[in-house]
Amino acid sequence: MRKLIRSGTILSMDDRIGVLPRGDVLLEYDRIRAIGPSLEANGAEVIDAAGCIVLPGLVNAHLHSWQTALRGIGGDWSSADYFRILHARLGPRFTPEDLRIGTLVGALAQIDAGTTTLFDWCHGNATPEHTDAALEGLLESGIRAVFGHGTVKPAPRPGEPHFSEVPHPAAEIRRLRTGPLASDEARVTLAACILGPDYSTLEVCRADFALAREYGLxxxxxxxxxxxxxxxxxxxxxxxxxxxxPDHNLVHGTYLRDDELRVIVDSGVSVTATAAAELRGNAREPLSGRVAALGGAPSIAPDTEVLNGGGMLDCMRFALQAQRIFNNQRTVAALPAGRGAPMERATSGSPIREVTPRHADVLRWATLNNARALRLDHRIGSLTPGKQADLLVVGRDSLNMIGAREPEQALLHFAQAADIRTVLIGGRVVKREGRLLHPGLAALKARLLASGDRLLAETAAG
Structure with missing residues (x-):
């Protein structure tokens, strides 16, 4: 039950280990046993990583995988369109099977693209049967996950309270926490995806936060x-x-004022920015840079594939470039009038002398910081002896990767899902030689297409 990842360039994300230009990773059962050059491991299965990059599995800190069958229908929508069409019209037509197949295929796509841990924020679960079906999809996929139990937000019928006045269903949290998701050490664990201060009354906020803490979520x-x-x-x-x-996570926060954000960061709350989704319909800076400036640990995620791609490679690229735009604008705005103009004309034409964030920063956001946001950094997020054996082996010999020298830049700018040769979750190989090992993929794809076709046809029919 031992595996040796041999002779790769190791990006450990562990400050004590750092980057090893050439090293090995020894795995025993579901754990990392040792990291270093030329490790001895007689009898271990050897996975050749020569010429490859070895790194911890990527962590996706926020995705609505139940929406997978409707990928790419809303990239030109406004934010109001998303709620009006997706949640109000399409959402109520989802059956439990729609949630199961969407979650399963969405999670498999995450594995294929290098994500080994997913915060699956499930708020399409109109009934306990929907919840169980989504959870079944996660469990079948083999991904490590936090299943975020959310709630739908229907328009109230006559005589019914608005959803903002309805506390999170305690009976469902109790059922899951004392049943299938009782353990915090299992591959799939539980979180409570609550309404929060934007979408609920103060009384509901109090009840929801108390519920999550009662069950240690x-x-x-x-x-x-x-x-x-x-x-x-x-x-x-x-x-x-x-x-x-630190037991709370907020997502987006684009319009939060500086004084409130300071309170959030000082309280230890994790903040997840979803730059691709946010900048589609907003002109404000994603919170990654603002959180970092306050001494926090930025977390990043794609949000929903209805609007944009859900892979963490693309998420890192977008987060990097988006944050650089806003950082550069701040640098220019702070310059005294006329400063540097002759030099700019004579050299680069730009007053920017330091480009931030760095590639290594953003890779940390997508691994260790995202693990911290999910309260899982003691288990995942870095290649550290004792942690779970969740890791990637990324090839560097494809036409799009060949010649990419610096490993962080190779990953963030050039790597594609096809370059990810090997994925291990808890020491189990789930992608080998570039091929996802889950059985029956053709049938799953057909079911996903049928699910999306039916949802769109029924909605169009009225």
Whole structure:
């Protein structure tokens, strides 16, 4: 039950180990046993990584995989269109089987593209049967995951309260926490995806945060910080009541003011930016750079494949370039009028003397920082002896990768899913020689297409 990843360039993401230009990783069962040059491992299965990059599996900190069958229908939508079409019209037509096949195929696609851990934020679960079907898809895929139990947000019928006045269903959290997701050491664990201060009353916020803490769960909320949020003081009010801490994660936060963001970071709350989705319909900076400037650990994710691609390679690329745009704009805005103009004309034409963030920074966001956001950094996120054996072997000899010298830049700018030769999750090989090992992929693809076709046809028919 031992495996030896031999002779790769190792990007450990562990500050004590660093980058090894040529080294080995020894695995025993589901754990990393040792990392170093020329390790001895008699009798171990050898995976040749010569000429390849070896790194921890990528961590996707926020994805709605139940929407996989509707990829790419909303890239030109406004934010209002997303809620009006996806949630109000398409969402109610999802059956439990639609959630199962979408989650399963979406999770398999994540593995194929190098993600070994997924925060699956499931808010299409109208019934317990929907919840169980989505969870079944995750479990079947083989991915490591945090299953985020969310809630649908239908328009209220006459006499019914608005969803903002309805606490998270405690009975469902209890059922999952005392049943299939009881263990925090299992491959798939549980989180509570709550409404948060933008979408619920203060009484509901109190109840939801208390529920998550009662069961020892990470809570997560969609937050924007717009003027129309239900709680104008947002996280400042929650912090004053002691409701927030490292057991909470917020996503987006694009319009949060500096004083509130300071409270959030100082409280230890993790912040996940989804730059590709956010910049599609907003002109404000994703929170990655602002969180980093406050001493926090930025977390990044793609959000939803209805709007944009869900792979973490593309997510890192977009996050890098988007943050550089905003950092560069700040640098230019801070220059005294006329400063540097002659030099600019004589040399590069730009006053930018330092380009940030660096590639290594963004790779850390997508591995160790995302693991921290999910409270899993003691188990994953770096190649560290004792942690779970979740790792990637990425080839560098394809036409698009050959000649890419610096390993972080090779990954962020040139690597494709096809370059990921080997994926291991808990020491088990799930992708080998560039081929995903899950059986019956053709049948799963057909079921996904049929699911999406039916959802769109029924919605069009009215």
């Amino acid at each position: 990470l809570s997560s909320a969609h937050v924007w910080g717009n003027d129309n949020r239900l709680q104008p003081d947002g996280y400042k009010a929650l912090a004053a009541e002691g409701l927030i801490g």
